[in-house]
Amino acid sequence: SNVQSSYRAIKSKHGKSDSHGQRVDVEGARFIGLDGWKHVLQSDADIVFLATPPGFRPLHFEKAIEAGKHVFMEKPVATDAPGVRRVLAANEIAKQKGLAVAVGLQRHHEARYRECIEQLHEGAIGDPIFARAYWNGAGSKLRPRPNNVSELEYQLRQWQHFNWIGGDHIAEQHVHNLDVINWLLGEYPATAQGQGGRDTRSDQTLGETFDHHMIEFTYSNDVRLLSQCRHVRGCWNSVSEHVHGAKGSCDVSAAIIRDTSGKIVWQSSQKNSKDKGCQQAQNDLFASLRNGEIPNEGDYGATSTMTAIMGRMASYSGKIVRWNEALQSEQLLADVDAMHSLRDIAPVQPLPNGNYEVAIPGQTKVI
Numbered sequence: 001s002n003v004q005s006s007y008r009a010i011k012s013k014h015g016k017s018d019s020h021g022q023r024v025d026v027e028g029a030r031f032i033g034l035d036g037w038k039h040v041l042q043s044d045a046d047i048v049f050l051a052t053p054p055g056f057r058p059l060h061f062e063k064a065i066e067a068g069k070h071v072f073m074e075k076p077v078a079t080d081a082p083g084v085r086r087v088l089a090a091n092e093i094a095k096q097k098g099l100a101v102a103v104g105l106q107r108h109h110e111a112r113y114r115e116c117i118e119q120l121h122e123g124a125i126g127d128p129i130f131a132r133a134y135w136n137g138a139g140s141k142l143r144p145r146p147n148n149v150s151e152l153e154y155q156l157r158q159w160q161h162f163n164w165i166g167g168d169h170i171a172e173q174h175v176h177n178l179d180v181i182n183w184l185l186g187e188y189p190a191t192a193q194g195q196g197g198r199d200t201r202s203d204q205t206l207g208e209t210f211d212h213h214m215i216e217f218t219y220s221n222d223v224r225l226l227s228q229c230r231h232v233r234g235c236w237n238s239v240s241e242h243v244h245g246a247k248g249s250c251d252v253s254a255a256i257i258r259d260t261s262g263k264i265v266w267q268s269s270q271k272n273s274k275d276k277g278c279q280q281a282q283n284d285l286f287a288s289l290r291n292g293e294i295p296n297e298g299d300y301g302a303t304s305t306m307t308a309i310m311g312r313m314a315s316y317s318g319k320i321v322r323w324n325e326a327l328q329s330e331q332l333l334a335d336v337d338a339m340h341s342l343r344d345i346a347p348v349q350p351l352p353n354g355n356y357e358v359a360i361p362g363q364t365k366v367i
Contacts, residue, residue: 003030034339041067047100047285050074053156054172055165058083059336062090065099072285074104076175076305077298079167081329084306091298100294102285103301105179106277109284112255112270113277117184119266124257125245128185131225133177134238139169139231142206152339152346161207162356163312164334164347168209170196170315171308174229178217178311179304180241180252181225188303189217189225189310191322195361196315200232204355208348215311227311318361329367 007030015024031039037060040048050060050073057077064071071094078084094101107113120128140160149157159165166172182188194215201211211232217225240253248259255268288295310326334347350356 003032034341034344037063041069046070047072047289053159053165054167055079055083055159055334056336058086058090061087065090065094065097068097068099070100070285070289072102072104072282073301075179075301076167076171076308077103077301078305079164079171079309080331080333081306081309081327082332084302084309084327087298087302087305091296091302094298095296098294100285100289101296101298101301102281103297104278104281105176105297105301105304106281107176107180108183108277108297109280110270110277112268113180113252115268115270116250116252116255116257119257120184120243120245120250120252124248124266125243125250126247127221128223128243128245130223130244131181131184132242133174133181133225133227134240135169135174135177135229136235136237137173137231137239138233138237139211150342150346151349152344153342155346155348156342158207161209162348163208164336166209167309168213168312169231170210170213170215170229170312171305174213174227174311175304175308177229177239177241178225178227178307179300181217181243182300182304182307184241184243184252185219185223187219188307189219189323191218191320192216192307192310192314192326193320194227194311194314195318197361198358204358205350208356208358210315210359213311213315215314217307217311313366316359316361316364317366318364319366321366325367331366 007026011024017023029043041063047070048064050057050064050071052060054076057073061071061073061077077087091101142158142161145154155162155165160169160172192215194213196210196213198211212230215227217227219225240251243250243252248257248265250257255270256264257266259265285295306327310321310323313326314321348356
């Protein structure tokens with residue numbers, strides 16, 4: 001099983017004893033199943049890492065905070081607006097309890113991003129006017145359905161292709177790039193409108209998600225973000241963020257600033273470093289706790305997640321979606337609290353012909 005292979009990998013790398021005894025000692029503390037999290041939270045662990053598919057994140061986060069645990073949770077932190085609200089509410093309780101909350105939006109912990117955003121905040125390109133963000137790549141293929149597997153287990157194993165558990169790739173991956181623009185601008189967008197579809201996923205037995213989204217987000221002062229994410233093989237690929245201002249432009253992902261003539265006027269000394277933000281985010285969390293600090297990244301983790309969800313709402317509906325209306329949406333994609341077994345009924349059921357219902361812009365309701 002996955003838990004056994006993960007255990008063997010960790011044991012192989014970190015299993016040597018030190019002065020405190022075994023560094024990896026989880027005998028009797030390896031749990032599987034949809035209720036496994038309950039046993040983890042009953043342990044004496046100080047910190048829990050939430051890295052299941054994101055549809056379960058609001059439930060697990062809320063319960064971890066109730067149990068008094070520091071939390072590192074992967075992005076996105078939810079797949080729908082009720083989940084985002086649940087995370088925001090639990091995060092307020094975390095602050096009251098003095099519990100640390102870290103979120104896997106690791107660009108905040110990469111030196112070149114931090115240097116670059118600081119330069120932009122200090123006015124290196126003047127006031128931002130327009131931004132662009134991309135996550136264009138090949139994406140993941142939907143694997144054939146194994147025999148004797150329940151519908152729920154199938155969806156759990158193919159979670160990137162079902163919205164209740166994965167959120168569509170605009171939320172699961174592109175959230176990183178949207179988060180950078182929110183960080184740069186110091187706010188989240190007021191509105192979103194856009195379009196998307198399933199050019200290479202025309203077979204509706206292949207889950208629910210779109211394979212491309214193009215969203216225009218509008219921020220205050222009429223600053224616009226053009227956001228593009230695509231899961232199509234053989235196309236132009238890019239995972240990057242860019243901003244244009246009155247005095248120049250910046251490739252944020254490369255940490256390079258140019259003036260209006262295109263001449264490089266600044267670049268990060270870390271631009272070619274092997275800085276691994278994923279590991280650095282965890283290092284920073286542990287260092288903060290050891291220093292008696294209580295970091296909290298829950299609010300921007302939730303608002304950047306909501307930005308991505310709002311983009312999905314816009315492309316699925318074909319309508320202009322406004323932040324307050326989107327955040328207050330009651331459209332709950334799944335009642336994960338009620339799931340206890342792989343034999344439970346899956347939140348999404350295939351139609352009699354084997355197809356899954358797919359959003360149709362102009363017809364699909366998202367609020």
